[in-house]
Amino acid sequence: MIKFENVSKIYPNGHVGLKNVDLQIEQGEFVAIIGLSGAGKSTLLRCVNKMHDISSGKLTVNGVNVTQLKGKEIRRFRSKIGMIFQSFNLITRTTVLGNVLVSLVPELSWWRRLLGVYPATAKIAGLKALDNVGILDKAYTRVDQLSGGQQQRVALARTLVGDPDIILADEPVAALDPVTAKIVMDDFQRINREMNISILLNIHHVDLAVAYADRIVGIRQGEIVFDGPTSAVTQEIIDEIYQGHGSSSIKGSLEPVAAEVVVDA
Amino acid sequence: MSEMIELKLNEQPSKKRQYLLLGGIILAMLLWSLTAITFSAPDDGGAKIAGNIIKGILSPDMQLLWNFTSQGVFYLLFETICIAFLGTIFGAILSIPFAFLMAPSVVPKPVYLITRFLVVVIRTIPSLVYGLMFVRVSGPGPFAGVLTMSLTSIGMVSKLYVDVIEDIDRGILEAMDAMGCTTFEKIRFGIIPQLIANFSSITIYRFDMNLRDATILGLVGAGGIGSPLIFAMNSYRWHQVGSILIGLVVLILIVEAISNKLRAKLVNG
Amino acid sequence: MRKRTLTLPNGKVVTEQRSKVPLICAILLVFIIVAMRVTHFSFRTLATNGHQFFVILGAMFPPHLDFLNRVWQPLFDTIKMSFLGSLLGALVAVPLAVLSATNIVKSKLLSGFFKLVLSIMRTLPTIVMALIATFIFGLGTMAGTLAIFIFTVSYVGKLTYEQIESLDMGTFEALESLGLTRLQAFRYGIVPQILPTYLSTSLFSFEGNLRYAAILGYVGAGGLGIILNEQLGWRDYGNVGMILTVLIVTVGLIELISQTARQKLQ
Ligand SMILES: Nc1ncnc2c1ncn2[C@@H]1O[C@H](COP(=O)(O)OP(=O)(O)OP(=O)(O)O)[C@@H](O)[C@H]1O
Ligand SMILES: [Mg+2]
Numbered sequence: 001m002i003k004f005e006n007v008s009k010i011y012p013n014g015h016v017g018l019k020n021v022d023l024q025i026e027q028g029e030f031v032a033i034i035g036l037s038g039a040g041k042s043t044l045l046r047c048v049n050k051m052h053d054i055s056s057g058k059l060t061v062n063g064v065n066v067t068q069l070k071g072k073e074i075r076r077f078r079s080k081i082g083m084i085f086q087s088f089n090l091i092t093r094t095t096v097l098g099n100v101l102v103s104l105v106p107e108l109s110w111w112r113r114l115l116g117v118y119p120a121t122a123k124i125a126g127l128k129a130l131d132n133v134g135i136l137d138k139a140y141t142r143v144d145q146l147s148g149g150q151q152q153r154v155a156l157a158r159t160l161v162g163d164p165d166i167i168l169a170d171e172p173v174a175a176l177d178p179v180t181a182k183i184v185m186d187d188f189q190r191i192n193r194e195m196n197i198s199i200l201l202n203i204h205h206v207d208l209a210v211a212y213a214d215r216i217v218g219i220r221q222g223e224i225v226f227d228g229p230t231s232a233v234t235q236e237i238i239d240e241i242y243q244g245h246g247s248s249s250i251k252g253s254l255e256p257v258a259a260e261v262v263v264d265a
Numbered sequence: 266m267s268e269m270i271e272l273k274l275n276e277q278p279s280k281k282r283q284y285l286l287l288g289g290i291i292l293a294m295l296l297w298s299l300t301a302i303t304f305s306a307p308d309d310g311g312a313k314i315a316g317n318i319i320k321g322i323l324s325p326d327m328q329l330l331w332n333f334t335s336q337g338v339f340y341l342l343f344e345t346i347c348i349a350f351l352g353t354i355f356g357a358i359l360s361i362p363f364a365f366l367m368a369p370s371v372v373p374k375p376v377y378l379i380t381r382f383l384v385v386v387i388r389t390i391p392s393l394v395y396g397l398m399f400v401r402v403s404g405p406g407p408f409a410g411v412l413t414m415s416l417t418s419i420g421m422v423s424k425l426y427v428d429v430i431e432d433i434d435r436g437i438l439e440a441m442d443a444m445g446c447t448t449f450e451k452i453r454f455g456i457i458p459q460l461i462a463n464f465s466s467i468t469i470y471r472f473d474m475n476l477r478d479a480t481i482l483g484l485v486g487a488g489g490i491g492s493p494l495i496f497a498m499n500s501y502r503w504h505q506v507g508s509i510l511i512g513l514v515v516l517i518l519i520v521e522a523i524s525n526k527l528r529a530k531l532v533n534g
Numbered sequence: 535m536r537k538r539t540l541t542l543p544n545g546k547v548v549t550e551q552r553s554k555v556p557l558i559c560a561i562l563l564v565f566i567i568v569a570m571r572v573t574h575f576s577f578r579t580l581a582t583n584g585h586q587f588f589v590i591l592g593a594m595f596p597p598h599l600d601f602l603n604r605v606w607q608p609l610f611d612t613i614k615m616s617f618l619g620s621l622l623g624a625l626v627a628v629p630l631a632v633l634s635a636t637n638i639v640k641s642k643l644l645s646g647f648f649k650l651v652l653s654i655m656r657t658l659p660t661i662v663m664a665l666i667a668t669f670i671f672g673l674g675t676m677a678g679t680l681a682i683f684i685f686t687v688s689y690v691g692k693l694t695y696e697q698i699e700s701l702d703m704g705t706f707e708a709l710e711s712l713g714l715t716r717l718q719a720f721r722y723g724i725v726p727q728i729l730p731t732y733l734s735t736s737l738f739s740f741e742g743n744l745r746y747a748a749i750l751g752y753v754g755a756g757g758l759g760i761i762l763n764e765q766l767g768w769r770d771y772g773n774v775g776m777i778l779t780v781l782i783v784t785v786g787l788i789e790l791i792s793q794t795a796r797q798k799l800q
Contacts, residue, residue, distance in 0.1 A: 078444060087436050106446060311670045385782070389786070393766075401590065403580075408575055411575055510658065
């Protein structure tokens with residue numbers, strides 16, 4: 001469970017990244033975070049695994065108070081949270097399997113870390129993760145020879161092999177074509193359902209967000225302006241998130257179904 | 266129709282003024298340079314010598330060529346390879362710290378400027394001078410050649426290494442941060458794999474060059490095929506020169522072909 | 535190599551591809567040991583005798599300033615030699631590069647022949663060319679210029695034909711189809727594309743040649759090398775220091791200028 005309690009984040013230059021965020025995400029939820037560029041989506045995600053420190057409030061992840069972690073504890077904490085990036089962030093000139101296994105490096109003995117020799121159990125775990133995202137046959141190919149969609153699946157396998165409870169994905173499909181984007185989103189959905197991993201995903205394609213996520217969180221200028229199940233999302237709410245005025249000129253086609261819609265603006 | 270394409274070509278951002286300026290400078294320098302060269306037409310002696318040299322080289326001394334003792338072409342070539350190989354390896358190792366100290370993304374400005382200056386100095390001092398200095402350390406022979414090559418390799422190799430270092434994809438470091446990796450793990454698994462292929466490719470390229478340059482070492486008694494070659498030339502034994510040159514040319518062409526293949530494979534996978 | 539397989543829990547079998555790194559490391563190590571034997575390399579000598587290297591280096595400081603007057607003339611000779619050799623070499627390289635490019639010359643035999651010529655020219659050590667040239671043309675800058683000329687032709691020639699071969703031939707064909715002669719199509723379709731790189735390569739080879747020209751004097755081919763050889767022979771290391779200082783400053787300055795020019799060209 002991830003729990004933001006009145007969390008604010010102020011960057012060193014005084015910019016307010018997050019303002020009084022209250023958010024609770026249960027284990028196994030698939031949450032899409034939407035909002036304009038610069039709204040604070042990445043900031044929110046990066047606070048969860050302490051890539052950014054929060055300025056005030058309280059953030060707990062699986063019962064751990066994130067603010068109080070330091071040094072080695074941060075690293076151990078992070079290894080249970082997978083992170084996916086828009087630009088894949090793979091190790092170039094290294095094989096697919098080599099990329100996936102990096103996730104297990106912190107658990108190896110010192111000489112294995114020095115020589116980069118992985119035990120067979122690690123290799124099997126890595127191959128299993130690759131099989132899970134459907135690119136087992138590419139295990140010994142160099143990542144720079146894969147397509148964007150395949151590379152993102154390598155990144156996904158890399159997080160899976162660490163057996164995470166949570167996957168944070170920062171615009172994972174922004175660099176992909178619509179068809180490939182759907183395939184990768186399918187992978188996310190399957191992983192979410194089969195392995196009960198919580199998924200927090202920033203995304204600019206509202207249609208994909210609505211199609212795949214269970215819950216939508218809308219952010220504007222560092223504040224949560226919408227938080228509700230996907231079924232509750234209407235065109236008005238989307239206009240509200242993106243334009244900041246509720247009475248939109250465009251009449252939406254989506255109709256509210258659920259009652260518990262939270263709109264605070 | 267062709268005018269249209271010509272027009273399009275002329276529409277390209279024009280660098281006319283730059284080219285004009287460059288042309289002017291080049292012309293001025295050309296006139297100045299010509300003053301140094303005395304075009305004394307080769308007299309009869311010159312032409313005759315040239316004829317002899319060509320005749321000699323084209324009829325190489327087969328006995329020297331197919332001689333497998335330590336005086337033969339094969340052994341001398343092998344010794345040259347060994348000098349160039351060791352010199353390249355040690356030079357490449359020495360270049361690594363230099364390269365990091367020259368990289369703007371790794372060290373502050375004063376440090377990289379000073380290191381860069383130092384490397385320019387190392388690179389500019391002619392290898393002959395190093396050769397003479399190292400002969401004092403190790404006595405004449407191939408050992409001095411290895412030491413010289415180690416030093417002269419640093420200049421180019423570290424400069425090319427820097428480009429690779431500056432090219433590193435930093436995204437992976439962020440991803441490894443998110444995985445909870447330590448600094449050591451980030452270097453070992455995130456940075457070294459990115460560097461190793463290009464570093465090897467550069468090193469192989471330098472080996473190629475060192476093999477070519479190894480002849481110069483012969484001038485100061487630092488081993489390799491250079492000394493017998495220059496000795497043969499100075500004593501006008503052109504048949505011997507021919508056999509040594511053939512060996513050298515063939516060797517370098519073979520090594521070049523292999524090294525091109527290897528490098529293409531390293532960089533493209 | 536022996537293939538190993540890994541079996542996944544779901545029954546799939548993957549043939550493991552072993553990394554070749556250990557094998558390569560082993561081969562390298564063996565060759566390093568062999569090469570150390572052959573060259574009589576010894577770390578012990580290096581440790582006990584290494585300081586000798588700095589004896590000469592130390593003797594070069596401070597450089598003898600009064601020797602400066604004798605440095606100028608050879609320095610200018612060196613610059614002139616390398617400039618003339620580079621300029622003429624770069625010019626001659628163009629037709630040779632064109633003749634070597636398979637996408638312009640249709641005959642494989644012809645282009646192959648010119649490629650081989652360029653290769654062999656590049657392989658012949660410059661110092662050997664310089665020495666031979668002194669036998670023919672006598673001692674002096676002429677010999678050095680010739681050696682530099684030959685090297686530049688081969689170097690610029692190779693890089694230029696590689697660049698021509700990597701070009702997109704669309705423009706060339708379009709121009710040809712419009713009825714331009716091959717030469718005209720070359721002038722309008724190819725030249726604008728290769729000119730910046732060609733000039734930059736030529737400048738780069740000029741930088742390198744300047745360094746090399748300083749050595750050529752050693753075999754009597756004119757320039758700084760002559761006085762360098764002379765002063766080293768007399769063990770007048772203060773003077774050697776002066777020569778090297780001048781060389782470093784000059785090369786540094788010319789590199790700076792040429793690098794700026796090259797950046798402008800790109
Ligand atoms: N390190 C930083 N220092 C100062 N301000 C920052 C920093 N990182 C982000 N910001 C600012 O915080 C705000 C939120 O940034 P964030 O990256 O979270 O936006 P985002 O919603 O992810 O946008 P995008 O969709 O473009 O990725 C932006 O205005 C940004 O300029
Ligand atoms: Mg973002």
